Amino acid sequence: MVVAKIAPSLLSSDFACLAQECERMLALGADYLHMDVMDGHFVPNLTLGAPIIKCLRPHTKGFLDCHLMVSHPEQWVDDFASAGADLFCFHIEATEDAAALIDRIHAKGMKAGMAVKPKTPIDVVYPFASNLDQVLVMTVEPGFGGQAFMPDCMQKVSDLRSKFPELDIQVDGGLDTENIAVAAKAGANVIVAGSSIFKAKSPGEVISLFRKTVDEAQAAM
Numbered sequence: 411m412v413v414a415k416i417a418p419s420l421l422s423s424d425f426a427c428l429a430q431e432c433e434r435m436l437a438l439g440a441d442y443l444h445m446d447v448m449d450g451h452f453v454p455n456l457t458l459g460a461p462i463i464k465c466l467r468p469h470t471k472g473f474l475d476c477h478l479m480v481s482h483p484e485q486w487v488d489d490f491a492s493a494g495a496d497l498f499c500f501h502i503e504a505t506e507d508a509a510a511l512i513d514r515i516h517a518k519g520m521k522a523g524m525a526v527k528p529k530t531p532i533d534v535v536y537p538f539a540s541n542l543d544q545v546l547v548m549t550v551e552p553g554f555g556g557q558a559f560m561p562d563c564m565q566k567v568s569d570l571r572s573k574f575p576e577l578d579i580q581v582d583g584g585l586d587t588e589n590i591a592v593a594a595k596a597g598a599n600v601i602v603a604g605s606s607i608f609k610a611k612s613p614g615e616v617i618s619l620f621r622k623t624v625d626e627a628q629a630a631m
């Protein structure tokens with residue numbers, strides 16, 4: 411059985427006060443701080459890179475869950491490691507040698523995650539799963555916050571969960587208080603959410619509801 415980990419996506423935060431936004435989320439019960447790294451090439455949007463992670467690191471002890479939506483992720487392993495990233499999650503679609511990349515991430519002292527876009531079949535991760543700390547099943551096309559959750563991706567989550575009961579399975583994109591139950595029942599335990607947390611009247615209650623829903627679904631499995 412795996413436990414719930416709730417990861418607010420700082421993409422929906424006020425970047426002008428990123429450190430305070432991170433601390434606010436941790437105080438409200440967040441487990442991870444999800445940092446969306448976009449290069450304007452792998453995805454049609456541009457956000458932040460290792461220099462921002464490096465500036466942020468002294469201001470928070472939070473777990474920096476870095477989701478790299480970039481071409482050639484190999485290029486950034488050293489920079490993210492020295493910046494203080496805790497987890498380096500790359501897209502399988504962006505690399506030619508995932509096994510070597512996972513080894514390099516681990517050798518640099520970070521946890522390794524592999525992300526799959528909605529149209530990528532989940533079996534591509536199976537050969538690597540035992541060497542991964544987390545698999546991210548995207549539930550929107552990567553690139554922007556605020557998109558609608560794609561329920562079709564849930565079959566991939568349940569297939570992955572039935573093969574790997576102890577794996578941290580992350581879902582990312584459009585998660586909210588309406589669809590969390592579907593994601594939890596499919597077997598997701600690491601929940602990324604930007605809009606639904608940051609736009610909520612009571613973000614702490616949303617975080618608590620996500621955790622309760624995931625932990626109850628896990629207990630029932």
Ligand SMILES: O=C(CO)[C@@H](O)[C@H](O)COP(=O)(O)O
Binds near residue numbers: 477552582
């Ligand atoms: O990776 C991405 C988008 O590509 C996400 O992490 C989003 O930032 C999540 O935001 P919401 O869909 O929850 O608003």
Ligand SMILES: [Fe+2]
Binds near residue numbers: 419445446477602
């Ligand atoms: Fe993300």
